[in-house]
Amino acid sequence: PPIIHILGIRIDNLTMSEASERIVDLIREGKSNQVCFTNADCMNISVINPVYRAALAAARITLADGIGIRIAGAMLDQNVCENVNGTDMFPFLCAALGKAGMSIYLLGGKPGISEAAAAWITEHHPAVRVAGYHHGYFSKDEEPGIIAGIRNSKADIMLLAFGAPRQDIWISEHLNEFGTKVAIGVGGLLDFYSG
Numbered sequence: 001p002p003i004i005h006i007l008g009i010r011i012d013n014l015t016m017s018e019a020s021e022r023i024v025d026l027i028r029e030g031k032s033n034q035v036c037f038t039n040a041d042c043m044n045i046s047v048i049n050p051v052y053r054a055a056l057a058a059a060r061i062t063l064a065d066g067i068g069i070r071i072a073g074a075m076l077d078q079n080v081c082e083n084v085n086g087t088d089m090f091p092f093l094c095a096a097l098g099k100a101g102m103s104i105y106l107l108g109g110k111p112g113i114s115e116a117a118a119a120w121i122t123e124h125h126p127a128v129r130v131a132g133y134h135h136g137y138f139s140k141d142e143e144p145g146i147i148a149g150i151r152n153s154k155a156d157i158m159l160l161a162f163g164a165p166r167q168d169i170w171i172s173e174h175l176n177e178f179g180t181k182v183a184i185g186v187g188g189l190l191d192f193y194s195g
């Protein structure tokens with residue numbers, strides 16, 4: 001697939017529909033992979049935050065989120081094919097997951113938000129199994145229990161809404177503990193689909 005580079009970050013130049021299919025392929029591959037959405041703000045943070053930069057570099061798929069990346073690409077003669085943000089991509093992802101009969105875990109947002117987003121999935125994409133959900137306000141001491149909950153759910157994919165870059169760093173630190181084949185940081189997505 002076509003790759004572009006902005007500020008030294010590798011970006012997969014995919015449409016939302018292509019990205020959703022690639023994610024299903026990654027799940028089928030069966031390893032643990034991280035997918036990141038990067039917008040212009042993320043790019044700037046990556047320049048001064050080496051831990052975040054390493055997480056982006058290690059991600060299996062990095063997607064071009066927002067007009068800023070598109071403009072930067074155009075200035076560098078690298079045409080970004082689509083603005084791929086998590087919220088707009090989510091219906092494509094659910095459709096692809098549903099067709100493949102896959103399951104999802106939702107982590108993040110204030111209490112009640114992940115549950116409401118789970119209800120949205122069940123209503124609009126009944127073929128996607130919601131394996132579990134949990135809110136995103138827990139202490140360091142509670143982390144092992146949260147991670148065990150994700151692992152025990154046996155979900156194929158986890159969506160994490162903590163806001164960037166924290167969500168992406170947290171995923172990179174725990175990627176092999178979730179038991180999910182793909183983990184993605186999704187920012188405000190759960191809030192959007194909670195009603």
Ligand code: UDP
Nearest residue numbers: 108109110136137161162163164187188191
């Ligand atoms: N959040 C969370 N735990 C925290 C801090 C934030 O679950 O300790 C959630 C918050 O409720 C919201 C999301 O993380 O759902 C952050 O969304 P935001 O729009 O700020 O992220 P961005 O899209 O800017 O990355």
